[in-house]
Amino acid sequence: MSDLICVGRLAGAFGVRGEVRLKSFCADPEAIADYVPLVTDQGREFRQVVLTGQGSGAxxxxxxxxxxxxxxxxxxxxxxxxxxDRLPALPDDEYYHADLIGLAVHDSGGALLGTVRAVLNHGAGDLLEVLPPNGQxxxxxxxxxxxxxxxxLAAGRIVADPPEGLFGG
Incomplete structure (x- = not known):
């Protein structure tokens, strides 16, 4: 699925006539409807998405x-x-989360700190969830x-200068 980027998530029904609640992960949230066809990880394809309104968080x-x-x-x-290929090209300092997952993270001295497992955002900016090589x-x-x-991205690595003590050092 490396040629696919996660752009949203279905969040259940809205009403009783088949409308859904839809969370958009796009920089321009309404643009999600422009990127059809959308597919699930099970291979189901949705060729049409029509935004009908905006609710709380979706x-x-x-x-x-x-x-x-x-x-x-x-x-x-x-x-x-x-x-x-349906998504816009990004500026040099922006990345799709899917491109960061799996990258090796090294400190400025070249020591391996771990591998990016996920990109999270709890409201105060993005965080890289890094799995250390020793399985901690x-x-x-x-x-x-x-x-x-x-x-x-070309070399498949990230160089980090983490806050002191973050990786137990």
């Missing part, structure tokens, strides 16, 4: 193939992916220019 939408409340509820929590508990590294001065 849009309401009509998606082809979902016509009942039960169908909408059954898809709650399902991620939606768009083909990478993951470490949350702030994804800021100060803490992560270099992201080299």
């Amino acid at each position: 849009y309401t939408a009509r998606i082809d193939g979902i016509t009942t409340k039960e169908e909408a509820d059954a898809l709650k929590g399902v991620d939606l992916f768009a083909p990478r 508990a993951t470490v949350l590294l702030p994804f800021t220019l100060a803490a992560v001065p270099t992201v080299d």
